[in-house]
Amino acid sequence: MSTAPVDRRTSLLATLVLLAMTASWGSTFFLIKDLLERVPTLDFLAVRFTIAGVVMVAVAPRALLRLSAEARRRAVVLGGVYGVAQILQTAGLAHTPASVSGFITGMYVVCTPLLAAVLLRTRITPLAWGAVALATAGLGVLTLDGFSVGYGEAITLVAAVLYALHIVGLGAWSNAQEALGMSIMQLLVIAVVCLVATAPDGIVLPDQGRDWLSIVYMALIAGALALIGQTWAQAHLPPTRCAIVMSMEPVFAAFFAVLLGGESVTARMAIGGVLVLTAMLVVEVAPRRKVEGEVQHLAV
Numbered sequence: 001m002s003t004a005p006v007d008r009r010t011s012l013l014a015t016l017v018l019l020a021m022t023a024s025w026g027s028t029f030f031l032i033k034d035l036l037e038r039v040p041t042l043d044f045l046a047v048r049f050t051i052a053g054v055v056m057v058a059v060a061p062r063a064l065l066r067l068s069a070e071a072r073r074r075a076v077v078l079g080g081v082y083g084v085a086q087i088l089q090t091a092g093l094a095h096t097p098a099s100v101s102g103f104i105t106g107m108y109v110v111c112t113p114l115l116a117a118v119l120l121r122t123r124i125t126p127l128a129w130g131a132v133a134l135a136t137a138g139l140g141v142l143t144l145d146g147f148s149v150g151y152g153e154a155i156t157l158v159a160a161v162l163y164a165l166h167i168v169g170l171g172a173w174s175n176a177q178e179a180l181g182m183s184i185m186q187l188l189v190i191a192v193v194c195l196v197a198t199a200p201d202g203i204v205l206p207d208q209g210r211d212w213l214s215i216v217y218m219a220l221i222a223g224a225l226a227l228i229g230q231t232w233a234q235a236h237l238p239p240t241r242c243a244i245v246m247s248m249e250p251v252f253a254a255f256f257a258v259l260l261g262g263e264s265v266t267a268r269m270a271i272g273g274v275l276v277l278t279a280m281l282v283v284e285v286a287p288r289r290k291v292e293g294e295v296q297h298l299a300v
Contacts, residue, residue: 010236011237013236014232014233014235014236014237015233015237015284017232017233018230018233018234021225021227021229021230021233022246022249022252024222024226025226025252025253026248026249026251026252026254026256027222027252027253027256028217028218028222029253029257030253030256030260030261031214031217031218032044034214035206035211035214038206038207038208038211039204039211040201040204041090041093042087042194042197042198043203043205044215045194045198046191046194046195046203047205047206047215048215048218048219048223049083049187049191049194050191050194050195051216051219051220051223052187052219052220052224053188053190053191053224055219055220055224056184056187056224057184057188060180060184063180063181063184064181064184065181066181067178067181067182067185071173071178071181071182071185072185074169074182075181075182075186076185076189077169078166078169078170078173078182079185079186079188079189079190079193080193081162081165081166081169082163082190083189083190083191083192083194084162085159085160085162085166086159086190086194088155088159089101089156091152091155092104092154092155092156093152093156094152095150095151095152095153095155096150096152096153100143100144100156101152101156102139102143102250103139103140103144104153104156104157104160105156105159105160106136106247106249106250107136107139107160108160108161108163108167108246109136109243109244109246109247110132110136111161111163111164111165112239112242112243113132113240113243115161115164115165115168115239116168116171116238116239116240119168119172120171122238122239122240124240127282128240128241128244130282131279131280131282131283132240132243132279134276134278134279134282135244135247135279135280137275138247138251138272138273138274138275138276138277138278138279139247139272139276140272141268141272141275142251142268142269142272142275142276143250167234167239167242167243167246170230170231170234170239171234171235171238171239172239174232174234176235176236179232179235180228180231183224183227183228186227186231187223187227230242240283241283244279244280245280247276247279247280248276248277248280250276251272251276251277254269254272254273255273
């Protein structure tokens, strides 16, 4: 295992890229809610990631060809983990309320430092754990309205662990030079996983122009560009810090739901959003020791 120092300017830029990616994810919630009234969830995921993968291969084929054999293997593993997480989260959503699903999925913010400590032997400081607790509390206030544990909740928790594993793995294996190629490979693998999951029942395609526009936006902006941004950013930021920044997703989802979806601002939205935002600011503005300013990568 080796470490690579990250200067403050690059670190800030990586955080902003990660925040922009998270905002793009949050912008899709009200689009997905509308789209899934007409297109089955797994079919939507398969079409979305297939478009993303095919377009990126067409745009940057050399980035894929330049990947080393080791980088390809790692991207396949990461894409497989992410694809399975998508399937489990979707299956869990059919058996549990959306608010509970959102909270449990957000538990990757807790799982990430645990996995990073075990797999990368990353030192998680008390300040970072405090930020994790604050983000978790914010997620709870923002999303929870009653809670019970059943089959849906259980498999959604597995999805959250897989998302955390993807964040840790991306932090361990990504580098800025191969970010584009690794992102394309991951998109292709995610598409294959989703296609295999939905193939037995056939694939239902959208039959409205607005649905295709939504899918193309989610495929290219909130899909391809977001994953490229995440892969590049995680080459420069520790996994726990990334997870805390990414916990802003439901905050952005609430923001866009109010701005574009016609929903009203509630006290829970405001309080939960402030808690998660505070957690992110804590890890950004607090002084860091040298070990916290380094990104640990697996050499083998």
